[in-house]
Amino acid sequence: MAWASAIPVLLRGLSVRAVRVLVVTAVDAERAAILAALPGPATSCVQGPQPVAQAGGIAVLAGGVGPAAAAAAASAALASGDYGLVIAAGIGGGFEPVGVGAIAVASTITFADLGAETETGFAPSSELGFGTERYEVAPQLAIELVDRTGGRLGTILTVATITGTAATAHELRGRFPDAVAEGMEGAGVAAAATLHGVAFAELRAISNPVGPRDRDAWRIPDALAALGRALAAIACAPLEVR
Numbered sequence: 001m002a003w004a005s006a007i008p009v010l011l012r013g014l015s016v017r018a019v020r021v022l023v024v025t026a027v028d029a030e031r032a033a034i035l036a037a038l039p040g041p042a043t044s045c046v047q048g049p050q051p052v053a054q055a056g057g058i059a060v061l062a063g064g065v066g067p068a069a070a071a072a073a074a075s076a077a078l079a080s081g082d083y084g085l086v087i088a089a090g091i092g093g094g095f096e097p098v099g100v101g102a103i104a105v106a107s108t109i110t111f112a113d114l115g116a117e118t119e120t121g122f123a124p125s126s127e128l129g130f131g132t133e134r135y136e137v138a139p140q141l142a143i144e145l146v147d148r149t150g151g152r153l154g155t156i157l158t159v160a161t162i163t164g165t166a167a168t169a170h171e172l173r174g175r176f177p178d179a180v181a182e183g184m185e186g187a188g189v190a191a192a193a194t195l196h197g198v199a200f201a202e203l204r205a206i207s208n209p210v211g212p213r214d215r216d217a218w219r220i221p222d223a224l225a226a227l228g229r230a231l232a233a234i235a236c237a238p239l240e241v242r
Contacts, residue, residue: 019084023060024074030090031062037228067188074192085199088189091223094206095179103151104181106202109135111187112157135190149230154180158187164213199241
């Protein structure tokens, strides 16, 4: 199957299709690490306001830091390109037992700080009647990404403020017992994908534990290398999305 085509096939009696994949990172260093690991020479084009580079059948966009920038960039790219899957990908903080250099794969993407503080604790947006803060990844897609990357499956949190204290890490773990990682873009990408009717996923290569901020201890080169390997593993064969 060619990456450039969306070809209907039949698998175990269910209709699935091979899709073109858009990967949205936050920064150029993440995009460069992915492109360097993908097979084939990278080519560049402009889709919408952002440049998109492609290699190994996967298009990669550095959309900016935070959920708003990620949502805007992903939506612009999805509006101008024929994609069947968008993956939010980058480095991030990991919740135990997901260690530095490991890969976290989202079963659910949750905008963890979208809501309101109350006297009894945090109330998420959905409880306030303001829509959803949760985006469920298609289960078979999430499992396929785990199989290809060797990642750990669970909830990946989207935060607008990076966790920097043990108290905040403990509070987040209490609210999300299955959390495996936090990042700043996943929910924005998922919201854009939902708007365009496109499947979505998220993966994070872990550069540091979630908790007290110790920037000197972050292992960013190791995490970027792991990120590249994970996307290369995903590119090894077309992904099929129901």
